[in-house]
Structure formats: C-alpha cells, structure tokens
Amino acid sequence: MSFRSRVAGAAGLALSLATSVAMSVALGTSALAQDAKAPIKIGVLSDMSGPFADQAGTGSVTAAQLAVEDFAKEAGELKVEIVSADHQNKPDIGLATARRWLDQEGVSTIVDLPNSAVALAVSNLMRERHRVALASSALTSDLTGKACAPTTVQWVSDTWAQGSATARAIAGRGLKSWYFVTVDYALGHALERDATVALKAAGGTVKGSSKHPLNAGDFASPLLSAQGSGAQVLALADTGADMINAVKQAAEFGVMPEMRLAALFVQLSDTHALGLKAAQGLQLASAFYWDRTDGTRAFAKRFGERMNGRMPTENHAGVYSSTLAYLRAVRDTGTIEGEKVVAAMREKPINDPLFGTVTVRQDGRAVHDLFLYEVKAPADSKGPYDYYKLLDTVPGDQAFRPMAEGGCPLVK
Numbered sequence: 336m337s338f339r340s341r342v343a344g345a346a347g348l349a350l351s352l353a354t355s356v357a358m359s360v361a362l363g364t365s366a367l368a369q370d371a372k373a374p375i376k377i378g379v380l381s382d383m384s385g386p387f388a389d390q391a392g393t394g395s396v397t398a399a400q401l402a403v404e405d406f407a408k409e410a411g412e413l414k415v416e417i418v419s420a421d422h423q424n425k426p427d428i429g430l431a432t433a434r435r436w437l438d439q440e441g442v443s444t445i446v447d448l449p450n451s452a453v454a455l456a457v458s459n460l461m462r463e464r465h466r467v468a469l470a471s472s473a474l475t476s477d478l479t480g481k482a483c484a485p486t487t488v489q490w491v492s493d494t495w496a497q498g499s500a501t502a503r504a505i506a507g508r509g510l511k512s513w514y515f516v517t518v519d520y521a522l523g524h525a526l527e528r529d530a531t532v533a534l535k536a537a538g539g540t541v542k543g544s545s546k547h548p549l550n551a552g553d554f555a556s557p558l559l560s561a562q563g564s565g566a567q568v569l570a571l572a573d574t575g576a577d578m579i580n581a582v583k584q585a586a587e588f589g590v591m592p593e594m595r596l597a598a599l600f601v602q603l604s605d606t607h608a609l610g611l612k613a614a615q616g617l618q619l620a621s622a623f624y625w626d627r628t629d630g631t632r633a634f635a636k637r638f639g640e641r642m643n644g645r646m647p648t649e650n651h652a653g654v655y656s657s658t659l660a661y662l663r664a665v666r667d668t669g670t671i672e673g674e675k676v677v678a679a680m681r682e683k684p685i686n687d688p689l690f691g692t693v694t695v696r697q698d699g700r701a702v703h704d705l706f707l708y709e710v711k712a713p714a715d716s717k718g719p720y721d722y723y724k725l726l727d728t729v730p731g732d733q734a735f736r737p738m739a740e741g742g743c744p745l746v747k
Contacts (some may be wrong), residue, residue: 374416375665377403377658378442380429380457381472383421386550386576387449389604391472391650395419395447397641398651401634402658413666418442422453424549429453430460437464443671444469444661447654451475451521458487467673469661471653474574474600475525476736479700483743486673488661488680490701491622491653491690494522495736497600498530498572500620500729503537504707505568505597511539513597514566516557516581518573519546526572526599529736542566551577554584562590574600579608586613602648606722611713614722618709623649623689624723627706630688646720652689657701660685660693694731698743705734 379399381391396419403415418440422429429450436442437460445461446469448454454473461468462484470478471490474497478489502513513534517523523546531541542564545557558581561569569590571578578598585591598605601619625635625646634655638647647655664679665671677699685693690703708723716722738746 373441374414375444375662375671376416376418376436376440376442377661378433378436378445379417379419379447379654380422380432380445380453381419381447382424382449383419385424387424387472387574387650389608390575390602390648391447391449391654394638394642394645394647394651395472395654397638398647398654399446399658400641401637402655402662406659406662410662410666413662415662422450424450424453426450426452426456430456433457433460437466443467443665444676446471446658446661447650448473449650451477451525454478455482455521458482458484461673462486465673466671467661467676469654469657471657472650475521476529476741477521477525479696479698479736479738480741480743483698483741483745485699485745486677487699488657488677488695488701489699490657491649492600492620492705493700493735494525494599495529496622496705496734497620498526498528499533499736500705500707500734501597501599501618502530502533502539504618504620504727505595506534506537506539510567510595511537512542512566513539513568513570514542514561514564514594515544515570515572516554516561517544517546518549518551518577520549522574522600523572527570530570530572530599547573547577549577552580554581555588558585558588558590561594562588567595568597569594570597570599572599574598574602575605579605582609582613602650603646603720603722604648606710607720611711611716611722614710615712616710618707618726619723620705620707620729621649621723622703622705623647623652624706624708624725625720626723627725634689644719656687656689656693660687692731696738697746698738698741699745700735700738702731702735704731705729 420432444467449472458468468487476493476495517527664676681695693703707727
C-alpha cells in the first residue's frame with residue numbers, strides 16, 4: 336500500500352538542482368533529473384504489517400509528514416513528496432521496491448528501514464546509485480562498521496549501543512552469567528555479538544544461545560534450554576512481537592524470578608503491548624522517550640493527534656529527525672547527490688529538538704546521548720504511556736562504538 340503526501344514550500348529561496356540526465360559509465364549509475372519545480376521524493380520503507388509495525392509502520396509515515404511540514408516553513412520553493420511501502424521483512428522485496436522508487440519514481444532518499452537485513456541491502460543499493468539511505472530504524476552496527484557507506488547515515492541506536500549499555504548495567508549488579516535467545520537474522524546476530532563483547536569485558540560469561548526465526552510463535556524449546564543452563568540472566572536478542580511473546584511465555588514457564596530478564600531492544604510500543612504488570616522493573620536503553628523534554632512532548636502531542644493517541648517510539652522520532660536533517664542538507668547544498676548531502680550533514684553539529692545535539696561521524700553514525708530507563712510499576716504510572724523513569728544518561732561519546740573500532744573502510 337502506498338501513501339502519498341505533497342507539501343509545497345513557502346515562497347523564498349529557490350533551490351537549483353540539475354536538470355540534465357547523464358549516464359556515468361565509470362560509476363555504473365544514472366543521475367536523477369530534477370529541477371526547482373520537481374519535488375524531492377522521500378521513500379519511507381517500513382514494516383507495515385509484521386512484527387515491527389507498531390515500532391515503525393504507519394507511525395513512521397506520520398513522522399516523515401511532520402518533518403516535511405516543519406521543513407516547509409524554511410523550504411523556499413522546494414517541494415517535497417512522501418511515498419511509502421511495506422518491505423514485509425524480506426530483503427528481496429525491500430530491494431525491489433527501492434530499485435523501482437529510484438528508477439521509475441525519482442525517489443532521492445529512503446528512510447526508516449526496520450529489519451537489518453533489508454537495511455543492509457538497501458544501503459548498498461543507495462551507495463551504488465549515489466543516493467542517501469537514512470537507516471533510522473535499523474539496528475545492526477555493521478551499517479557503521481564493515482558495511483558502512485558514504486551515503487548512509489544511521490540515526491537513533493544500534494546493536495553495539497543497546498548491547499553495551501544493557502550488559503554493562505546488568506553485569507554491574509553482579510548478574511554476569513547469561514543465556515541468549517536470539518532472532519536468527521542480522522539484527523539478532525549483531526545484538527548477541529555486541530552484548531557478548533560488553534558482557535565479557537565486565538567479567539561475565541555466556542552459558543549458551545538458542546536461535547529462533549523471525550515472527551516466531553513458540554519459545555518453549557529455547558526457554559527450557561535457558562532454564563537448564565544455570566545462567567542468571569535470560570537475554571532476549573530480538574525485538575517487537577518476538578520479544579513480547581518471549582517475555583509472556585517466560586512468565587508462563589516460570590522462568591522468573593529464577594532468572595533475571597534482559598531485553599536488549601525494547602521500544603515504547605513493546606512496553607505498551609506487554610503492560611506494566613509484566614514489564615515493571617525492566618531496564619532498557621533508549622535514545623528517545625516522549626516525556627523527556629519540552630521538545631519531545633511537543634512532538635509527541637502532534638504525533639498523537641494523528642495516531643489516535645499513540646505516543647511515538649524512538650523509531651518514529653528517528654524518522655522525523657533524520658528526514659528534517661536530510662532536507663536541510665539538500666536545501667543548503669543544492670543537490671541530491673548522496674555523498675555531498677551526507678558530507679553536509681557531517682559539517683557541523685545538528686541542533687535537534689528530539690535528540691539534542693547530534694553529530695554525524697565519518698562512518699555514518701549519528702551520535703547523541705543515550706538514556707537508561709526502568710519501567711515503572713503500575714502504581715507509579717499516571718496514565719497511558721507514562722511508563723519510564725530515568726536512571727542515567729550515557730553521553731554520546733560513550734554510548735556508541737568508538738569509530739576506530741568498527742572496521743569501517745571510510746575511516747582513516
């Protein structure tokens with residue numbers, strides 16, 4: 336299903352973009368013909384119907400709309416159009432959609448990209464076509480490591496940040512023997528890998544690991560294996576519907592309180608689906624929470640008015656912020672050429688209303704503070720979506736993997 340929205344900028348500074356189409360044989364790519372009257376097209380490629388639909392999905396389209404509307408106040412004569420599609424968590428479908436958008440519909444950037452396998456495939460395509468990939472909902476740290484690209488920016492968080500922050504916090508309380516239940520694709524593999532590095536650095540050990548397919552319904556076998564391992568911590572290296580089902584079934588199997596539960600990637604929609612009774616006491620790392628500042632609350636109010644009262648997840652916040660930063664860079668550079676746009680995003684810190692000060696590194700990592708939260712008990716919540724209490728702030732330079740350690744070939 337495709338959703339389109341067109342926003343015309345107010346009269347003012349015109350953007351001059353290339354009007355000729357040229358083939359570059361050496362680079363194997365074609366330039367996108369565009370002029371000041373043609374719209375900049377943003378493709379929101381998301382999971383609209385699967386396990387990440389609540390974390391991203393239609394909410395990501397809404398977040399992109401809000402960014403385009405805010406940009407219209409400063410856009411001059413530049414027009415912006417949004418298109419969206421469901422990648423169905425299949426890399427081949429995501430890649431085919433991205434190719435169609437680039438070749439037939441003139442899309443200049445693709446944003447959101449929940450599902451790391453899809454994000455990696457699309458990032459590589461955008462590198463080949465010299466267009467920008469805004470991986471705002473993709474978590475694999477490989478996007479700023481061995482698979483980094485000069486045309487990709489990864490916003491919000493990644494597996495290194497999530498795994499490291501969670502492992503350090505829990506191991507610091509003496510819970511150092513872990514068993515992983517891991518979703519069997521790029522996200523889960525990276526989450527387990529990055530959390531294991533941090534756990535071992537804190538003196539911890541891994542007692543074992545079980546893999547499960549994406550969108551699994553039955554967690555009996557991995558949970559029984561975890562119980563029999565003797566580990567202190569059951570670490571869930573998955574997210575969305577899989578994480579929710581695993582937590583619910585862990586309660587049914589009586590895994591807690593014998594084992595402590597560590598969910599390595601929890602978003603607000605997941606906590607909402609679990610309910611505070613099941614989720615209370617869960618500690619998590621997040622780059623965004625709707626009730627943290629005046630800026631986040633203002634954004635959440637606008638978002639909720641269009642989403643039947645739902646509050647935004649950090650994925651939704653990432654779509655808004657990365658889209659707005661991209662549009663400003665296009666306006667300032669007068670081009671949609673990916674390398675030049677990303678270079679402009681790196682030039683100076685971005686003052687973002689949702690994430691605070693953001694800097695984009697050479698490896699494509701958008702760096703900002705990360706926060707440690709604990710899920711409130713039901714008695715402490717004032718109402719729907721009042722779920723988290725702040726425990727600690729992790730400064731951006733500590734929250735994300737040091738650039739020199741990621742293996743990104745762009746880093747010198």
